[in-house]
Amino acid sequence: MLNLVSIVIxxxxxxxxxxxxxxxxxxxxxxxxxxxxxxxxxxxMSSSNGGRNMNLVLIVIFALRLMLGGGII
Known part of the structure; x- marks a missing residue:
């Protein structure tokens, strides 16, 4: 159930x-x-890794975008 909540987030x-x-x-x-x-x-916190991995990939992508934009743009 927690994995499903993580995927929705x-x-x-x-x-x-x-x-x-x-x-x-x-x-x-x-x-x-x-x-x-x-x-x-x-x-x-869930027993499956799918939601966690998806969120980690999204964090990395959006952090790179933030760095390329200088933190603002």
């Missing part, structure tokens, strides 16, 4: 993160990354 993170890829909306990554961290933490 991951999809919410993905949807918000795709919006943050639009130029001048990179600041949204500061909001998206903590949501992914919560999803990864919930996924770590």
């Amino acid at each position: 991951g999809f919410v993170t993905l949807a918000l993160g795709l919006i943050a890829f639009v130029p001048l909306l990179g600041w949204m990554n500061w909001l998206v990354i903590p949501i992914g961290i919560v999803g990864a933490a919930i996924g770590a």
Whole structure:
């Protein structure tokens, strides 16, 4: 059950993160990354690894986007 909750949080993170890829909306990554961290933490408590891994990949992708944009853009 926790894995399913983690996957749902991951999809919410993905949807918000795709919006943050639009130029001048990179600041949204500061909001998206903590949501992914919560999803990864919930996924770590489950017996399956799918939700945790999905959230970790999303965190890395959006952190790279944040670094490429200089932290703001």
